[in-house]
Amino acid sequence: MKTEDKDETNEDWVACIARIRDHQDRAAFAVLFQHFAPRVKAFLMRSGTDAALAEECAQDVMATLWQKAHLFDPARASAATWIFTIARNRKIDALRKQQRPEPEDLPWGPEAEPDQADALALQQETAQLGAAIAALPDKQRVLIEKAYFGDLSHSEIADETGLPLGTIKSRIRLALDRLRHAMK
Amino acid sequence: MTDTIHHHLTDPLLMAYSAGTLPEAFSMVVAAHVSMCDECRARLGSFDAIGGSLIDGAETVAMADDSLGATLARIEAGATAEPPAPRKRRRGVLPGPVQDYVGGNLDAVKWRPVGMGVKQAILPTSRDASARLLYIPAGAAVPDHGHNGTELTLVLQGAFEDESDRFGVGDVEVADDSMEHTPVADIGQDCICLAATDAPLRFRGLLPRLAQPFLRI
DSSP: OOOOOTTOOHHHHHHHHHHHHHHOOHHHHHHHHHHHHHHHHHHHHHTTOOHHHHHHHHHHHHHHHHHTGGGOOTTTOOHHHHHHHHHHHHHIIIIIOOOOOOOOOOOOOSOOSOOHHHHHHHHHHHHHHHHHHHTSOHHHHHHHHHHHHSOOOHHHHHHHHOOOHHHHHHHHHHHHHHHHHHTO | OGGGOOOOOOHHHHHHHHHTOSOHHHHHHHHHHHHHOHHHHHHHHHHHHHHHHHHHHSOOOOOOTTHHHHHHHHHHHTTTOOOOOOOOOOOSSSOHHHHHHHTSSGGGOOOEEEETTEEEEEEOOOTTSEEEEEEEOTTOBOOOEEOSSOEEEEEEESOEEOSSOEEOTTOEEEEOTTOEEOOEEOTTSOEEEEEEESSOOEESSHHHHHHHHHHTO
16 A cells, blocks of 8 residues: 555545445555545635644544545545535534535435446546646636635635736636636 | 526536535525536536545645544544435425425425515524525515625526516526516416525615515515
8 A cells, every 4th residue: 555645546545435434444544544634634724724623623524534435426526525525514614603505415326336437437537627727827726726725705805815806706717617628 | 397497506606605605595595406406416516526626736734643543533432423314305395405494394484474475484594694485476576676795596486587587496596786676476376485695685665675674684
């Protein structure tokens, strides 16, 4: 098992989650923890959480990953996306002290096993999306990051950056257009 | 149902819901619409994927020294945690996320009359925005009003028309502060909507304005 996380892909993370689900595998958990916990902690701190609370919440998020490993479906989301949604929900709970209304789940068919072809297609899309975000012009990427990580509405981003609201909206729109184009 | 939805959520709304920055009342409308609309469910999945890519590519902050051990201890202590209840599709006019706030379906709603046959029920959310169910008798109008902020209106039963368009079951109208409108319910069926706003509505006539504090809309 690799300890360096630089070369690991979504496929590796998915395998780790499966080992946690099937064998309560602590080594697999340690690999996921090493990669994701510091990222979740950074995400929470950028949203305005102090270091102590961010540490505690990041541990919560990783513990939730263990407990909900059986609910993860690699045909529907990448490991990073799934962990992002857990971290986001923890943030809303801890920081904003609000409930988060969630959509109803789709009624699923009889197949119990995730579709391998779907999971593979999703791996490729995940890599593609990551590359497309990295390739965005800085001005656009920074605003998308602020919208996700800064816990800011568009008008709060306007206050913080001094940019007019219209400029912020149009840059975010341009960024989304680019991402859509890259994903075609 | 999805094929008959013509008015969808905007990108900024879906992105803010994915990022977790919307007021609770707006999140309720988004969750309710996504429960009814496969297209917006798929778009929401894309916005979640952007969040996933950002967190994967983001900077890191070192965890405390004993962090992994502490987390494993936490897992062992909480190993019997109840699995969360699946959010199954529920029958009835109200989508699941709305039923959670009402405590049941339509028959559990505590309607209060607001005049001319229109009824409303305010749902308990955080105070940065408010959510309410509106009951508009077939053919009746909601008083002409403009908006100070953003108002989202999701049709759950029947349909309404205003100056801009017609809205049927599953359609969501996104109105900003530039809009003045008079929604009128379709003849044929009473109209039920979920509406959320981040500012009090301002009515144009004198009487509705006086009544506003009582109605809390």
